[in-house]
Amino acid sequence: MLYNNYKLLLKKYNELNEEKMSYVEGLKEYRSRLDNSNHLLRLQRNIILSNQQYNTSSFKQLETDLRNKELQLRNLESDLKSKEQQLQSLESELQARELDLNSKHLELENRQSDLETRESNLEVRESELRTKELELNEKELQLNNLLANNAAVDFSNSSSTPVSSDDSDLFPSNSLESQQASPNSQANELSKTVHDTNTVGKVEVSGDNSSEVAPNLVRPMDKLDVVNNDIINSLYIKVSYF
Secondary structure, three states: OHHHHHHHHHHHHHHHHHHHHHHHHHHHHHHHHHHHHHHHHHHHHHHHHHHOOOOHHHHHHHHHHHHHHHHHHHHHHHHHHHHHHHHHHHHHHHHHHHHHHHHHHHHHHHHHHHHHHHHHHHHHHHHHHHHHHHHHHHHHHHHHHHHHHHHHHHHHHHHHOOOOOOHHHHOOHHHHHHHHOOHHHHHHHHHHHHHHHHHHOOOOEEOOEEOOOOOOOOOOOOHHHHHHHHHHHHHHHHHHHO
């Protein structure tokens, strides 16, 4: 019983002690606030005393300065706005130029790829044409060799084939006989003709009419005449064959 009473008294004492401590803390806080308010009052009093030293003209000058500064700030703001607009227009122009350059760059890339494709196609075509040229040159060489062989065979056949009376009417007799002769016989006839013209070399007069006999000059045969003879003989053989 006594212990319980003691316990209750101790509890109340603790509660009172806590209330006392809280009251003390409140007093301390109130005192600090009071000190702060006193300090503020002193500051305000000092400000009022310092402001009393200025006259009316100083306040007007200060107001004028503030207005001038405000005007300068407004002018600066307008300048900044105009510069901002210029920068925005420049930015839009640069964006348009960038788009144009990108399109041109893309076009150039497409053109470059097209040119590379055309170049590769031309290289392939050039190689094909070179191969075809080599084939044609080879065929031309074979044809030339074949024609040369045929001409030699025709020449040998024409030299060994006699001329019939029916086929001789297709060509002039004087030219055909001279072209069918061998080069040695034509050379002998040429030398004989030149010898006869050199031994005669005079003018014959018969009756009242005078005639001047010119020497009969015949040029020697060359390689072109031999080729022409071969061609004529081959044509003659073909005509006689048909």
